[in-house]
Amino acid sequence: MINFETINAAVDNKNNKFIMESKNLWNAVLGEIELQISKPNFLTWLKNSELVEKKEKEGLALVGLPNNFAKEWVKNRYHKLILGSLRALDSSIKSVDYVVKTQNPVVLVPSLNAKKSLSVSSEIQPSLVESRIDPKTNLNPRYSFKNFIVGSSNDLAYAAMQAVIKEVGVKYNPLFIYGGVGLGKTHLLQAAGNAICEKSEKIRVLYISSEKFINDVVWAIRNKRTDDMKKKYRDVDVLIIDDIQFIGGKTATELEFFYTFNALYEKNKQIILSSDRPPAAIPTLEERLKSRFQVGMVADIGYPDYEMRLAILKTKIQNQETHIDEKILEQIAAKIQKNIRELEGILNKVIFYQQYKNEKIDTKKLEEIINETIQVSAKNITANEIIKTVADFFEISQSDLTERSRKREIVEPRQIAMFLLRELLKLSYPHIGERLGKRDHTTAIHAYEKISREINQNPGLNQKILMIRERVYKT
Secondary structure (H helix, E strand, O other), rough: OOOOOHHHHHHHHHHHHHHHHHHHHHHHHHHHHHOOOOOHHHHHHHOOOEEEEEEOOOOOOOOOOEHHHHHHHHHHHHHHHHHHHHHHHHHOEEEEEEEEEOOOOOOOOOOOOOOOOOOOOOOOOOOOOOOOOOOOOOOOOOHHHHHHHOOOOOOHHHHHHHHHHHOOOOOOOEEEEEOOOOOHHHHHHHHHHHHHHHHOOOOOOOEEEHHHHHHHHHHHHHHHOOHHHHHHHHOOOEEEEHHHHHOOOOOHHHHHHHHHHHHHHOOOOOEEEEEOOOOOHOOOOOOHHHHHHHEEEEEEEEEOHHHHHHHHHHHHHHHOOOOOOOOHHHHHHHHHHOOOOHHHHHHHHHHHHHHOOOOOHHHEEEHHHHHHHHHHHOOOOHHHHHHHHHHHHOOOOOHHHHOOOOOHHHHHHHHHHHHHHHHHHHHHHHHHHHOOOOOHHHHHHHHHHHHHHHHOOHHHHHHHHHHHHHHHOOO
């Protein structure tokens, strides 16, 4: 007689093992991809993706997306990136295909005509975790203050946000949070939105990216539905917009946001914004918006110190069914200093290698993982992109960087370009000098050493270089 309980238990165990393996593998893949594409694109197209099946015999991985549009977009735009990242982590994967995730998982039921020698089918479809994002608020409940680490680098922004939650629309309105890529701005904004919703169900909260706002403006204009858009964004109590800097230079979007901002502000509705730089440092943003952004409170999130980075890693480990040696965590915290996202990406890869490739993670192996990740982040960057990004940042032409001008407004950008060409691409000094106006290699050496020395003494210079680096990685 067939024992269906035993069969179902075996199926459940296989399902659970597959889900955990896939989750850790896909987390490691996303950790690499997130460092190579812009944040808005990652959140829009890949945040809700998952690895739904691995066909061992065919070497095929099936990636699930929430709808057909997302499936086609990811397949056409990010296929090479996904395949490369998967194969780097799991050499058994030879190809990738894309499917739309089903809402109802397939349940495996043994046939009633099964023989005593019935074996469990290997073609098991795991239950697919549906997106938990609230369709009304666009908030993800996984972002909370319970797993938000507070330290010296973000304590001002955290304190300001707590004050806003306590007195919505009264204190610090607007609240403008700025900081570099991967430092936790999105986590802070979404955690605040969730906290406000928990405080009162009557408070209408809306969280969006600036890209979504831009797309809505374009759609409303094309379809003559501007009234619908106004109602959507002005009929809320709390409006949270992430990466507001991207609306700069887009005339129609800036105008619509200007009116939306005024409408909400006059009714004492709370506005929370984030950016990669302070309002005054967004060159393409209209002056009237810059002045409004600075009416309330402007707070920055800096780079986390060693203790904070280690605390973040330990918090992440608590949510994983694994143990990682304390010395490994300390080494990760010491090596990855400027990007929480990169910190988590390294940790995900360590978990994957340790749990599902059964590799011992020692100091040497960790060095390999870190170097591999850093190389992947920078492998698509070219000298031309760095030079163009520097010129665009300082609002000068690329030819200005190659001319013989010794004006300060040209000399500093040129030296920064030389520094970044050496720092990011490891180009030789003669090659750097040649690229920037056929200068002698000693000029490139002087520029690199000068910037290297001053970057730790001049916060303003350090901030400029960090902003430029982030732009370079987004190109």
